[in-house]
């Protein structure tokens with residue numbers, strides 16, 4: 001193919017759904033008006049564990065407009081077996097089934113829904129439902145839960161969990177190392193706080209079919225879940241998630257508002273909408289809490305000789321959520337002796353879940369704080385220390401990468417940041433009443449690819465429609481699909497429409513894991529390539545056969561609505577002329593992209609990862625220890641960039657969330673009540689505009705034809721990984737204070753001692 005002819009891929013177009021979003025015509029799950037719809041407001045449990053003894057509904061039922069109250073006492077039948085409650089990213093264990101019985105498994109568990117003719121009536125009546133409980137002892141204290149930690153057996157693990165692989169004798173190497181670090185690192189619970197709350201609008205058609213507008217990262221997963229759990233049959237359930245107002249992993253699984261809305265609709269044979277309140281958004285998944293003991297040893301030359309990590313993350317009492325925590329450092333650095341162990345600890349909360357770069361954002365970030373500490377112990381510049389221990393290959397899996405341009409990321413980031421101007425000693429840079437610190441960290445994430453289908457339909461007026469059940473969770477999938485189609489068939493953006501977010505379209509997985517652009521893009525490309533082949537055939541009927549003996553689309557360029565013979569550009573046929581000559585009103589193709597297709601290497605022979613280098617400037621008030629993050633440079637190596645503008649936007653979002661992880665975000669348990677105590681935006685702090693200053697994003701050129709068909713590696717997640725470490729490392733450089741527990745709130749920083757070495 002002819003690189004210079006491309007018009008779509010690599011172009012910084014604004015998102016094609018942008019105008020619809022800012023003008024309000026883009027509809028989210030709770031915005032669809034369906035005829036005769038009722039409003040459901042969910043009553044949630046006030047205790048963390050126990051049983052419902054009774055529910056007094058009398059007062060609630062007298063509220064004008066209330067239609068019914070549904071709970072475990074009167075709910076419609078749902079599937080009794082756990083295996084019917086599967087979703088695409090199922091965890092081993094017992095899936096939560098709303099209103100299943102009288103058991104309470106976590107605080108704010110949905111226990112009843114008040115359905116009314118108006119939202120206001122439902123909301124008021126919900127406050128009048130009086131519930132009596134029989135409480136049982138609960139525990140949501142992570143420290144206490146560690147007494148019950150365990151490693152699930154192989155059959156009890158998620159299929160995407162990668163077990164650490166040990167090499168050498170790390171204990172002995174650590175014991176003998178001249179430079180050593182041992183530290184306990186910690187990350188608090190964080191909750192996904194997208195702008196759009198979980199919502200399901202169920203349109204009950206009355207003929208046995210339903211259309212559900214759902215807040216979810218994959219229409220197919222909700223469709224199959226509802227069909228199976230409520231026995232509706234897949235052909236009777238259509239799920240639409242045309243627009244998703246942020247999710248970050250929080251909507252990968254069909255969540256309880258969907259159970260509740262569907263049960264209410266079935267019970268009443270009416271259309272019903274259920275939306276979680278912001279407070280209820282704290283009752284579903286969250287990033288698990290983590291404790292991570294890291295020991296590192298280095299030789300007199302500064303080269304790592306031992307990496308040991310032992311981590312535990314929290315899970316629920318009923319499901320086993322596992323993440324890759326200890327593997328990242330073992331993969332990233334050259335070290336002969338590595339050892340990792342990992343457990344999970346159950347407590348009485350809802351099951352934690354994937355949150356932007358699950359595992360990596362926790363494990364790599366905490367590891368990059370430890371590496372920084374060892375660099376100081378070894379008397380090395382933190383960046384030089386990382387380069388000294390650079391690994392060209394995947395150090396844990398002992399195999400090459402399809403590509404790894406991390407070295408280039410370090411050097412381009414350092415140059416843009418002016419790292420060479422850094423003075424090495426902590427507390428050595430100051431302006432006015434603020435200490436200035438410069439920190440660096442590494443980001444690492446996976447490049448995944450998932451089986452995805454797409455269709456293309458070209459009509460004789462030259463209009464192309466591409467479609468896939470895939471989602472756009474704010475990442476830019478609409479635009480990516482359009483650009484790949486434009487590129488493949490040489491059409492202008494305004495000749496293309498994109499459909500997605502609908503289970504009736506060609507099947508696609510949930511959008512997550514940063515695999516969306518690579519996988520959906522490849523499916524769209526395949527479908528458009530099939531259209532191209534059909535066009536070549538159709539061109540045969542054009543008078544005079546201008547394309548002559550050309551027999552393969554590989555000999556053609558598709559540019560500006562024409563097929564052009566590459567080595568003889570005078571020979572060309574307009575796409576619509578080929579269709580007219582063959583009497584075609586429409587050309588259609590549906591194709592499926594699968595792992596291993598094209599020039600992709602086998603998943604087992606090479607590792608496929610994205611990398612980044614993050615540089616942070618922190619300014620810390622010398623008396624108050626208030627932290628400002630005044631400059632971030634992040635250099636990202638993520639293969640081919642389809643749209644630099646949208647790619648930058650993904651990385652900016654990741655960096656902002658990373659700053660949140662470093663300084664703000666923390667869900668605090670009230671151990672006595674068994675609930676998260678700061679369940680509101682008033683008390684769960686995410687970065688606001690005033691917290692964010694300059695962020696510079698660099699994309700490092702990284703051609704990689706082996707990783708995925710388009711050479712795309714994915715960008716949704718790598719932007720957060722390591723950011724909080726770079727912040728922690730910058731704060732240490734500014735103040736000489738090392739805080740190993742994220743977020744680094746002012747109280748922790750004030751309490752931390754200035755390290756002896758840092759005083760010079």
Ligand code: MOS
Nearest residue numbers: 249355356512513
């Ligand atoms: Mo992502 S945490 O896979 O949405």
